[in-house]
Structure formats: structure tokens, C-alpha cells
Amino acid sequence: MKNKVGRELPEQIYGLKQYRPYEGLFVDPPTPVRMAGRTLRVGRPGANKVLASLEEAIEATGLSDGMTISFHHHFRDGDFVNKLVMTAIAAKGLKDITIATSSLNDCHDFLIDYIEDGTVTAIETSGLRGKLGAYLTKNPGKLKRPVIVRSHGGRARAIESGEVKIDVAFMGVPTCDRFGNATGREGKSACGALGYAMLDSRFAEQVVLVTDNLIEGYVFPYSIPHTDVNYIVPVEAIGDPAGIASGILKITKNPIQLLLAEQAAKVIEYSGYFKPGFSIQLGGGGSALAVGRFIREKMVKQNIKGGFGVGGVTGVFSNLLEEGFFEICYDTQTFDTTAIKSLKENPRHVEMSSSFYANPWSAGPIINNLDVVILGATEVDLDFNVNVITNSNGLLMGASGGHSDIAAASKLSIIVMPLIRGRLPMVRDRVQNIVTPGESVDVVVTDRGIAVNPRRQDLVDNLRKSGLKLMTIEELQALAHRYIGKPKEIALSSDDKDIVAVVEYRDGTLIDVIRKPL
């Protein structure tokens, strides 16, 4: 079958449901879908939820072969919980476990061992990197079905609709009371918002909290309520604080990133959306952070106060909030210690679940009201499709994240990337893999020029006054090729057994498959 972005896809992929092809940005499901729910259980008065070990929790939940467990990625590259739990599961001799996690980082490379010994047989995630990403790309068939890559909003949709049924959610929480009320704002492993954990806790059949700060008092406000929590396991450490949150993320000194940021800020300024009350999402990437600085200058100069911000929140943004440049900010995951402090102390810094953030199957995630977003890309193509999941050699080394969600929902999506990385041109005839369809991408900002999606003639007209160097996407590509020549396409296996991952669009349709490079 061929989908709307022109990808030829197999009708049936081993081990997976029959997919509908991607058909467009906002398409209703063919038949009405009801929200899924967990089995209800009777809580006994005075029951003690605190267990001595993860092994006990595995027994208590009845976790068994073939089940699905989930984790969140709020501890980023400092996460210990996934490994603690998987070690206990492997020690119990359980097999055929599906890991449905909100994302994976380099610290999860150890999963290779548990795939090799059959403990883990399926993975569903937003991101895949490091040795694990390379291993899975090079070894299709090690899992019983391809990895399912979902966006953050797409994962929320899949969980709420019952497409993903989590048997046991193992949620690391930085602070928790004996009832199971939990927060990420306090504790030695504080991570800030728990937006991904909030959703898993509400929908998983059973929830086990793993904490290194079980307190005798009461946790309030809480991100996870005790009504969702079956068991609590205290452990020595749930993560490495240095890997969980850095000190305030610094604005880059890289001149190319600064140039990109300055140009992107100018695009915003002249786009027609830079008005009192405008809303914005800035990611945690180097250029996006720097955009915050340039936008601040413009807001001061033109006396413009913004409405709301969304994220992935960094100290750069929480400082803008603190200074009164924005009224409120909605936060699913908090990237640095400055932002964590802000979440704790500033009532206008509001925690939200990943569903509130980006679930396309809801009355309206917050991003449906968003004006402007700055996004990165590993590569874009002549149709403005964006790849953020595979690198130029076809290896899984990125994350879908909220990319496709925000691009679709916002009024102005700006992709910021260098035109050439090393010796590789980043505007391709066809991107290796599509995560975000071009019809949701408005502007591509590079260090050599800016291309506006031709379907946004209104933006072209507005940006003419900016003095920015506007080019067509084809001209940008030709410019890169003039410097470094046109690269050869890398060869991919056409065998359907060599599909290593599928990329779901946020609505659960199939937008692309990732094939093993030859």
C-alpha cells in the first residue's frame, strides 16, 4: 500500500496489527473508539503497599511471560529504574516481555543482553539511540516484531484507546509517601514534571512505584495519586542526579547554532504570529534555547507579552516566565535544575500529562492552541518531510518525541538545522525515514538560507519584509550540492523480514517503516 506521503509499505508486517496507511493530519478513526480502562480492584483498609524488593513486587502483581511493562523517561540518561526492574525480571526467569516505554536513552544499552536471552521480545518507544539503536537496526528478527516508534501524543492516544495495554507500569518517582502519592519535584533524584508517568499510572493494569525517597509524611501536590498505585518499592537509587538534570542549560556559543537561532527568531518576528498573547514551544536543543534569548530581546523592544509556553521546559523558559514575559507554562518534562525549582515554586509553571500535552484523540491537547514551535531535524526533504529518528547511515539514533504532534497542531512550525553536517547535505530528495509529514512543516531555517513551504504563501508574503534570505527548498539543496556534491543513497534491504521498526503517525496510522541498511 502507498500512503499519503508516498511511501510504499507492506500490507502486513510480521508480528504487528494490520495498519491503516497515513492519510493526512487530522483524520477521524474509521470506527468510533472508546477510551480503555483498567480492571477495577477492591482496596483493603490498612493494606500496606510498601514491599521489600522488586522481586516481591513482580510476584505481587503476578507479572508473567508475555506481558507488557512500561517505564517513563523522566530520568533521561541517568535512569536506573529500567535496569533494576529488568534485572529482577530476568532473575525471576520471566521471558517474552514487551517493554512499552515513553523513551530509551544510551543508559539502556544493557537491554541488548535481555533481548539476546529472550527476556525482552518487543519494544515500543519514542526514541532509540546508542548501541541498542545500532544493534536493533543491524539485527532485525532479534525481537518478535519490529520496534514501534510513537510520538509522545501518539503514545498517549495508544494507551488511552487500549492499543497499548500495560500490564504493570514500573514508575520511578523521586519522592513518594506510604500511600503512594508521588512527585518529581523533591528528592535527591528530583526530575521535575512526571507528565509521562501520570498517564501510565492512570491506565496500566497495575502500578508499582520505585523510589529512593519514601517519606513518612505526606506528598502534596502530587503528580501520581495513591488511588492509582498498587505497590511501592524503596530502592537505594533510582537514578544518577547528574544524568537526570543538568544545571541550567546554557545558551550555545556555537556560531552556527546562534546564527540559526537568530534567523528563527526573525522568522517568528515577521511571521504574523508575534503579537501580544502569542504562545510558543522551545525545545531543549541548542538552537531552540538560543531562540529564547533572541525572542526575549524582541519582546522587550516591541513591548509584547506572551501567553503560554509548552514543553519540555528549560531554565531559559522558566526564567522568561519568572520575568513575566509569559503568563503560564505547561510542562511534561523538566530539563534542568532551574526549571525544576521553578515548577516547585512558581504557581504559573504547571505540570501536565503527555495526553494533556499532545494526544490527538482528545477534545484538545494544549498544543492545539499553540502558535509557534521551534523544532530540530536530522534531515528534511524536498516535500518538507522530516526525519528525526535515523541518521544518514540509516541507524536508529533519535526520537520521535513530540515532533510530529507539535508540527501538526501549531500554527507555525519552524525546523532549524544546519544545511550541511560534516560532509552530508541535510536537504534530501527523500528523507531516509519520515516522522513528520511535510504538510505540517511550515519553514526550514538553515545557516545558508530559509525555505518556506509553498503551501504557506501567507508566510512567504509576511517574511518578504524581514530581509531574510528566502529560497526554495530545491535551491537550498542545490547550494549544498555545489559545495560537497550529491551523496549516494545508502542501500536498504527490501526484504520485509528486515523491517527493524515501524513509525506510527500520531493517530496510529503507518507513516513509514525503517529498513535495515545493507
Next chain:
Amino acid sequence: MKTIRKEASVGFVESNDALVTVRPNAAGQGVTVGLTSSVKRQYGEHLENLVLETVKAAGYTDVHVEVQDKGAWDYALQARVVAALNRGGAE
């Protein structure tokens, strides 16, 4: 045609640069190229041809050129090759 007298290296294994090592080949063996590159899949053939042409244009033969490339652009690689040949041919 010139030949080199000794092994010589120029450059760095750094982004957008290459470490180029030239070694004398046996007489009549001509120019041979060994390439490792971060962009070999995309530009391998182009880079090998570029090295061969650069050696020829500089007037050398019977030399092996070993290139460890990390995405050098053409002009950088050409310069490294010429410099390595000069260094290898020097008294």
C-alpha cells in the same frame, strides 16, 4: 613522474578533516588508495577518485595513499594529499 622516498602523514582525524598517509609503492605498482571514511557510503567512490586524480595532477606515481576521513570537503582532502606527497618526497 615523481615518486616519494619515505612515509609521511598530514592532517588530523577530526570532523571535516582527514589524516592522509603516503607510503612508497614498488616500482610499477602505480597509485593505490585505502579509504576509511565516516561518509564512505555516500561519497566513497568520489573520494577515492579525487585522491587518485590529485596524486596524478601533482605528478606522482608508485605511491600508496591511506586516508582516514571524517567528512573533509574536497579542497581540504586535496590539500592534505598534496602536502603528504610533498613531505614524503622531500630530501
